[in-house]
Amino acid sequence: MIAPAMAFFVVFAIIPLAVAVYLSFTQWDAISDPTFVGLANWTSVLGDPVTIRSLWLTLQIIVVSWLVQTPISILLGAWTAGQQRNRAVLGAVFFLPLIFSSAAIAIAFKAILDPNFGLSASLGLPFLKQDWLGNQQLVLYVVIFIIAWQFVPFHTLLYQGGVRQIPASLYEAASIDGAGRVQQFFRITLPQLRYTVVTSSTLMVVGSLTYFDVIFVLTGGVPSNGTKILPILMYVTGFSANEFGPASVMAMILVVIGLVLALLLTKLSGFTKMTSQQEGA
Amino acid sequence: MSQQLLGSTTVADDTRSIVSPSGSPGRRGPGRARNRRAGQRPNWLGGIGAWIWFAIVALPIYSILITSLRPQEGFFESNQLLPPTNPTLEGYALVLESDFFRYLANSVIVTVAAVAITVFVCVMAAYTIVRRNTGVTRAAFSFFLLGLAIPLQATIIPLFYMLSKAGLYDTLAALVLPSVGFAIPVTVLILVNFIRDIPNELFESMRVDGSGNWRMLFSLVLPLARPAIVTVALYNALNVWNGFLFPLVLTQSPDKRVLPLSLWTFQGSFTVNIPAVLAAVVLSTLPVFLLYLFGRRQLIAGMTAGFSK
Numbered sequence: 001m002i003a004p005a006m007a008f009f010v011v012f013a014i015i016p017l018a019v020a021v022y023l024s025f026t027q028w029d030a031i032s033d034p035t036f037v038g039l040a041n042w043t044s045v046l047g048d049p050v051t052i053r054s055l056w057l058t059l060q061i062i063v064v065s066w067l068v069q070t071p072i073s074i075l076l077g078a079w080t081a082g083q084q085r086n087r088a089v090l091g092a093v094f095f096l097p098l099i100f101s102s103a104a105i106a107i108a109f110k111a112i113l114d115p116n117f118g119l120s121a122s123l124g125l126p127f128l129k130q131d132w133l134g135n136q137q138l139v140l141y142v143v144i145f146i147i148a149w150q151f152v153p154f155h156t157l158l159y160q161g162g163v164r165q166i167p168a169s170l171y172e173a174a175s176i177d178g179a180g181r182v183q184q185f186f187r188i189t190l191p192q193l194r195y196t197v198v199t200s201s202t203l204m205v206v207g208s209l210t211y212f213d214v215i216f217v218l219t220g221g222v223p224s225n226g227t228k229i230l231p232i233l234m235y236v237t238g239f240s241a242n243e244f245g246p247a248s249v250m251a252m253i254l255v256v257i258g259l260v261l262a263l264l265l266t267k268l269s270g271f272t273k274m275t276s277q278q279e280g281a
Numbered sequence: 282m283s284q285q286l287l288g289s290t291t292v293a294d295d296t297r298s299i300v301s302p303s304g305s306p307g308r309r310g311p312g313r314a315r316n317r318r319a320g321q322r323p324n325w326l327g328g329i330g331a332w333i334w335f336a337i338v339a340l341p342i343y344s345i346l347i348t349s350l351r352p353q354e355g356f357f358e359s360n361q362l363l364p365p366t367n368p369t370l371e372g373y374a375l376v377l378e379s380d381f382f383r384y385l386a387n388s389v390i391v392t393v394a395a396v397a398i399t400v401f402v403c404v405m406a407a408y409t410i411v412r413r414n415t416g417v418t419r420a421a422f423s424f425f426l427l428g429l430a431i432p433l434q435a436t437i438i439p440l441f442y443m444l445s446k447a448g449l450y451d452t453l454a455a456l457v458l459p460s461v462g463f464a465i466p467v468t469v470l471i472l473v474n475f476i477r478d479i480p481n482e483l484f485e486s487m488r489v490d491g492s493g494n495w496r497m498l499f500s501l502v503l504p505l506a507r508p509a510i511v512t513v514a515l516y517n518a519l520n521v522w523n524g525f526l527f528p529l530v531l532t533q534s535p536d537k538r539v540l541p542l543s544l545w546t547f548q549g550s551f552t553v554n555i556p557a558v559l560a561a562v563v564l565s566t567l568p569v570f571l572l573y574l575f576g577r578r579q580l581i582a583g584m585t586a587g588f589s590k
Contacts, residue, residue, distance in 0.1 A: 001405035001406065001408065001409045001494065002405070002406045002409045002410065002418065002421050004401075004402040004405065004406070005402040005403055005405065005406035005425075005465050005469065006406070006421060006424075008398070008402060008458070008461045008462050008465055009424075009425060009428060009462055009465045009466070011458075011462065012436075012440070012458055012459040012461065012462025012463070013428050013431055013436065013459075013462040013463055013465070013466075014428075015439075015443070016436035016439035016440050016443065016459075017431065017435070017436065017439070018439075019439035019442060019443060020435065020436065020438060020439040023438060023439060023442060028442070030441075030445075072334070075327070075330060076330075076331070076334060078327075079324075079327045079330070079331050080331075087331075090331055090332075090335055092577070093335060093338055093339055094334065094335070094338060095573075095581065096338060096342060096573075097338060097342075098573075098581075098584060099566055099569040099570050099572075099573050100523075100562075100566055100569075101522070101523035101525065101540075101541045101544075101565065101566070102523065102525055102541075103523075103525045103541040103542070103544045103545055104541070104544055104562045104565055104566055107544050107545075107548050107558060107559075107562055108341060108344075108345045108559060108562050109341065110548075111348065111555050111558065111559060112341055112344050112345075116357070117356065117357045117361065117555070118361065119340070119341075119344045119361045119362065149337065149338070149341070152334075153338075154584060154585070157581060157584065157585050158585060161585070181324060206430065206432075209432040209434060212434055212526060213525040213526060216525075216529075217525070217544075217545060217548075231432075231434040234434065234435075234438070235434075235437070235530075238437075238438050239530065244438055244442070247438055248438050248439070251434070251435040251436070251437075251438055251439070252435070254432050254434055254435040255431065255432065255435045257432075258430050258431060258432040258435070259430050259431075261430075262429070262430035263430075
């Protein structure tokens with residue numbers, strides 16, 4: 001009875017990869033049939049500085065997003081794992097961004113950040129009155145902020161679950177030994193969360209390829225160079241410029257990046273051993 | 282949610298309350314002593330940080346809500362921080378008149394169809410993988426897991442090509458089918474882990490009674506795996522409901538438009554009518570918000586499905 005699931009999976013997830021390989025060796029404009037062009041797309045895409053810049057930008061967004069989201073999520077997760085009444089109430093608000101779609105979040109922030117009639121214009125703070133989305137230097141950080149706004153709640157949930165698994169006896173022992181709150185956090189909470197850090201980081205890094213929606217909507221479908229991460233560049237090359245051959249090469253690069261990242265994180269961290277190790281805590 | 286409320290009103294200053302606001306099943310030991318030990322200073326630093334994040338989260342949401350109620354007249358002169366002096370539902374009316382219900386219906390159709398097919402085929406697959414532990418089923422399982430690493434973006438061009446060739450471009454089916462394909466890996470993973478925990482004796486005793494695979498599936502696996510099924514159904518439903526890329530690439534005509542894509546087009550057609558655009562944002566989020574309100578714990582379990590361990 002595996003057959004139906006296997007059929008869907010193969011036809012709509014695996015075969016597309018093969019078709020992408022095929023298309024990467026052709027010239028196709030979505031109107032006429034694809035014609036074989038050999039390695040031409042590969043050499044042109046891999047030799048194009050635009051691709052390299054886009055890869056660099058993708059890497060930047062992945063790394064900076066991780067650096068921003070992880071500490072915030074750990075701290076919020078540890079804090080909301082507590083049980084005071086105000087934490088439950090604040091916690092309910094913390095998780096609200098989870099209910100919005102990427103498109104909704106991007107559209108809302110586009111309105112909020114408008115330099116002329118957005119929220120920032122009404123706050124009365126001069127440095128907030130900027131063209132957040134038009135400024136090439138700023139826009140990357142704005143995108144990273146919005147992505148953090150959207151995804152920190154999810155990772156907070158993971159860390160909250162992790163913190164709640166930590167046996168109370170550890171904290172009791174530590175406080176008998178006179179360890180303060182900060183010490184307890186660094187000596188107990190953080191080391192105990194190491195497997196949650198791995199899970200969360202894996203999801204964050206692999207998931208960062210999905211920042212497409214937010215960037216696409218935020219930049220009105222005509223992304224500037226400051227936001228052209230690889231998935232965006234692929235979309236623009238394919239669906240705007242009708243050059244599906246080169247776009248397929250970029251798709252293959254995405255697949256390779258996805259697989260390498262997943263493998264690397266799994267190997268580096270012993271992700272598969274996670275459950276069994278936690279049992280022993 | 283009911284437990285949440287109960288928890289927050291009755292716990293007050295009793296640490297060892299049975300109804301914990303967390304209700305996390307994985308918690309060990311009687312409450313974490315760290316937070317409420319007598320004599321420990323309150324956590325000012327954590328509190329301040331939490332309120333800062335609260336502001337970061339709440340301010341945009343507040344802004345969305347009040348702006349959606351602002352009249353379009355005088356919009357550009359008004360202070361965006363204050364609630365409108367004369368709130369109006371004009372924006373909402375405009376959105377509802379602009380085929381909103383058609384997009385809502387499309388979203389519902391696509392989500393329900395994709396989730397129903399996914400859950401159906403994955404329960405069968407997971408049951409077989411667990412019960413018939415052969416080289417073939419193990420290989421199939423590993424193969425499914427490989428799918429977790431495939432970025433969905435990388436397949437839009439070939440999917441566009443394939444679905445055009447198959448004459449499915451610009452149909453709702455073009456949204457359902459690949460959504461199922463991409464939902465399968467994680468769904469199988471979660472269901473396999475869950476069905477594995479069903480005691481073997483139960484299957485054996487049913488087999489002795491002469492039950493076949495289908496009967497075991499329906500009378501044993503479905504009822505026992507219900508929590509996991511609800512979880513994966515919610516997880517997949519949210520992903521499909523909020524999905525933007527497949528609709529953007531695989532559909533075109535307004536009568537095939539789903540909600541996230543309609544936000545995008547509303548934004549294009551209303552341009553300067555920001556209250557209406559934000560009203561569309563609110564309306565499109567309303568169904569999930571209701572779910573959050575009434576089934577918060579289920580929803581959150583669904584979102585972190587398979588990861589929060």
